[in-house]
Amino acid sequence: MIKDENAPKKIYTEAIGNSELEKNDPLVIMPIEKTEEDNLFLRNSLNKAEEESALLRELFNNASNELNSLKKPALLVADVVSVLKDKSVIKLPNGNKFYCYVAKEVQNIRSGDSVLVDQKTLNIVGKVDQSSNFEVEKFVIIEKPKESWKDIGGLQNEIREVKEVIELPLKKPELFEKVGIQPPKGVLLFGPPGTGKTLLAKAVAHSTNATFIEVVGSELVQKFIGEGAKLVKDIFTLARNKAPAIVFIDEIDALAATRMDTGTSGEREVNRTFMQLLAELDGFEHLDNVKVIGATNRLDILDPAMIRPGRLDRLIEVGLPDLDGRFDILKVHTSKMNLQKVKLKELVAQMDGFSGAEIRAVCTEAGYFAIRDNRDHVVHEDFVGAIDKVGFMDEDEGMGKMVG
Numbered sequence: 001m002i003k004d005e006n007a008p009k010k011i012y013t014e015a016i017g018n019s020e021l022e023k024n025d026p027l028v029i030m031p032i033e034k035t036e037e038d039n040l041f042l043r044n045s046l047n048k049a050e051e052e053s054a055l056l057r058e059l060f061n062n063a064s065n066e067l068n069s070l071k072k073p074a075l076l077v078a079d080v081v082s083v084l085k086d087k088s089v090i091k092l093p094n095g096n097k098f099y100c101y102v103a104k105e106v107q108n109i110r111s112g113d114s115v116l117v118d119q120k121t122l123n124i125v126g127k128v129d130q131s132s133n134f135e136v137e138k139f140v141i142i143e144k145p146k147e148s149w150k151d152i153g154g155l156q157n158e159i160r161e162v163k164e165v166i167e168l169p170l171k172k173p174e175l176f177e178k179v180g181i182q183p184p185k186g187v188l189l190f191g192p193p194g195t196g197k198t199l200l201a202k203a204v205a206h207s208t209n210a211t212f213i214e215v216v217g218s219e220l221v222q223k224f225i226g227e228g229a230k231l232v233k234d235i236f237t238l239a240r241n242k243a244p245a246i247v248f249i250d251e252i253d254a255l256a257a258t259r260m261d262t263g264t265s266g267e268r269e270v271n272r273t274f275m276q277l278l279a280e281l282d283g284f285e286h287l288d289n290v291k292v293i294g295a296t297n298r299l300d301i302l303d304p305a306m307i308r309p310g311r312l313d314r315l316i317e318v319g320l321p322d323l324d325g326r327f328d329i330l331k332v333h334t335s336k337m338n339l340q341k342v343k344l345k346e347l348v349a350q351m352d353g354f355s356g357a358e359i360r361a362v363c364t365e366a367g368y369f370a371i372r373d374n375r376d377h378v379v380h381e382d383f384v385g386a387i388d389k390v391g392f393m394d395e396d397e398g399m400g401k402m403v404g
């Protein structure tokens, strides 16, 4: 083929469109196709490299952000004592108070809030989210109890009262609104140890699907010296956040014992914690989704302020079970045991004065007797031996408490 020098030069894309060339000149077409394949491959590689580079850039940014925040000095956590326009009085954990500025972006600060404070200038630069209450969650037991009404033996009257005062207002608040009465804010369960006070509180939390927040009065004043009042406040904030909730205060007498005014610092601390508890009880509404159950073995030493109307004004006595009560409790605790020829009626007659916790201990001991004897079932004599053992422990000073 003679080359025409004057013919206009074709670029390769035009050549592709030129069917004559495609058919006629495979020597030209093949390299073009190869080049286009290469081109596609390079373009894909380029895209991948760009994606990778974006990913690496993001990783780098994250790492340098983290590095920057690690280099920042830690902030102090302080409590707001009072707020005055753009300034506040804060109290540091060591007790010192300072008058300091509040950064513009920190809004709605109120006294009692926990805030973040710059170490050098002590200015408030942030607010601790109250809903995360990280402090208080370490000190109280929070759970959704599994114990239900059927796990309680006897105590029919007590169960009915607890249902009326706690369960009904939580489940059907509209009923109280319609009738126009205010249900009590809580109840006080009193009676000897191991009679099922905690069990009642857990069962009502279970039946209302409420969060159960358990705190022990004596721990509030002994373990967390200087923190008691704040903890009480935080517990109620936590309860409101987790509502419906039941705050169960065991050994409430440790907080609310009649005050003797000895003026010691320990005494003042208990007073402060107690006053905070009263303030919290007064502060929430009757139909709020938070109920308080107090428990005590010592009603006689309880401060009357605790049981004044509007506070824990419904008192429910949870006494030692009678014969029928003991029978019901024994049935509950033996329901899952492998029994053979055990006469429960006879046994309960021998357990005069036993509490629910002691009856449970008798069942456990009877089970141990069977295990020691290499049996997989429990017989009447195991229970008789167990009653003797638990009864003996009870006589021994303080030992009865072990079964609680």
Ligand code: ATP
Binding pocket: 151, 152, 153, 154, 155, 191, 192, 193, 194, 195, 196, 197, 198, 199, 200, 250, 295, 296, 297, 329, 332, 355, 356, 357, 358, 360, 403, 404
């Ligand atoms: P304390 O005053 O010492 O705190 P308490 O009255 O709160 O005691 P609980 O902790 O409720 O007593 O009872 C301890 C255990 O005893 C319960 O976990 C339960 O197994 C058993 N118990 C007590 N009373 C009953 C009952 N009426 N029915 C079934 N079990 C019971």
